[in-house]
Amino acid sequence: MRTQHLNFIACAVAVLAVCSLSSAQVTKYQEDENLGMEAHVGKLTGHAKDAATNYRRYCAGCHGDLGDGEGENAVWLDPKPRNFTLATFKCRSTPSGSLPTDEDLYNTVGRGLESSNMPSWNPLSDQARADLVAYVKHFSDRWKTEKSGAVIEIPPEPAVNAERIKAGQALFQKLECWKCHGVEGRANGPSADTLTDDQNRPIKPFNFHDQTKFKCGAEDRDLYRIFMTGLDGTPMPSFSDNVKPDEAWDLVFYLRTLQPMHTQEKEIAKQLGLKPINPNAPAPAAAPAAPNAAPTTQPQSNENKPQ
């Protein structure tokens, strides 16, 4: 009996000791556990622990050792490097407010971000980039408790035609893209000057007239994805609730007519004689025939602007 007693007491003491030890070791344990984070991209499996050296060498300068976007270069950069501890990402294939997929992050690392200081990291091996994705994820606990959002599927791109471009323009009006991006896509809409990002820093809308590539890619599919999912952390909202896939393609085609490079869409728009619609005109019939000799970039005079 006595030995049983002693055994019991010894057990209790051991349990208590382990408990107190483990609470003291939480940070180390947590870090190790976080470094067990994985990323799955196609057949690749990225391991956070394998990316520590590359991260320190290539990423920490801007994104910081702690992934908080406070690297030593950060003060000089605009837009600011992403703070990975917040797990909010612009380039996603998933609904607004949800986590991106591992593939989304992998694509961003490979592609880089246009109009920012984030270069393409394609020179690193596929495996190294997958590892970095896992490392990016290890900075936020959100990845442990939450799954990526459901991917917004992109149907195959239909053939472009005049009807679709006209429908796209109507949608540009209806969704009021011009409020920020401007009637002609010149980033000079009435709300453009007041925009701020989620850290309350000023941010500009995309100017379709002087840029060929978008923040999250250069392809038609990328453009489709950008406005359907929105860019979290910026004023750009998600449109997937109110735009059907077919309509989304119409809008893609219209937006392509606004861009500086030669596109098939631009050619069709030219043949159509497509002009930007002035949203502030009281009634289309009421507009007098060009009384102003010198049209300005004001929306009021857009109707009369020579191409």
Added chain:
Amino acid sequence: MKKQAWYRGLAIFSAALTLIFVFVMSQREVKAAPASGAGITGTIKLEGTAPHQRPIDMSKEPACAAVHKANPVTTENVVAGSGGGLKNVVVYISEGLSGSAENEVASSKPIWDQKGCQYIPHVMGLNPNQHFEVTNSDPTSHNIHPMPKPGGPNHEWNKSQPSGAPPIDNTWQAPEVAIHVKCNIHPWMSGYMVVVKGPYGVSDDSGSFKIENVPPGSYTLTAWQETLGTQTQKITVAAGKPATADFTFKAK
């Protein structure tokens, strides 16, 4: 042998004790959450002069400017009535709620409307996981952009809601006082969603509020105002007896 019997007795006794304890506790739980919860009512007053509220220039959105032509609108940071009553203050129970009352989710589905390029209501109380609906009554597009604390349990989202679009149904998963909501297209639009556990009340034009179905007990009440901060006070609610709690905020 004798000793073994003693141990057996002790085991039976402790088991019985545990059962009795569990029974008593479960009974207590049932007693503590009766359907006849009492209400807490009160008035929120503003002491001093309310800060100047800037007029809002909506000329960039002619449709909304037209709505307010006769009755120009101002910011709503501090809205005090003629009697000094303070509107848009959320009063909730910050301490003292027991499990079931704390985790109950209100079944109502409040509406967060965008009307005349303003949020109606300007401040809305919610429970975690309580559904709410965002509607757009304007002839113009809005983007609804709630901004919870970055890195916290609730996450920022940003959705476009064109004129005539169906309502957006959503929830917040965790308490948060408070989530700022804005529209990037109309930068003057501003509102707050206040997510709290348990019953809550929001003060009206005269500054009065009502919290319904509060189980008897001792609580800490917290009143939150978007620019004047929070105030707390202790309150004891007896079964079936309405309790009162008044708060006074000092104008900054």
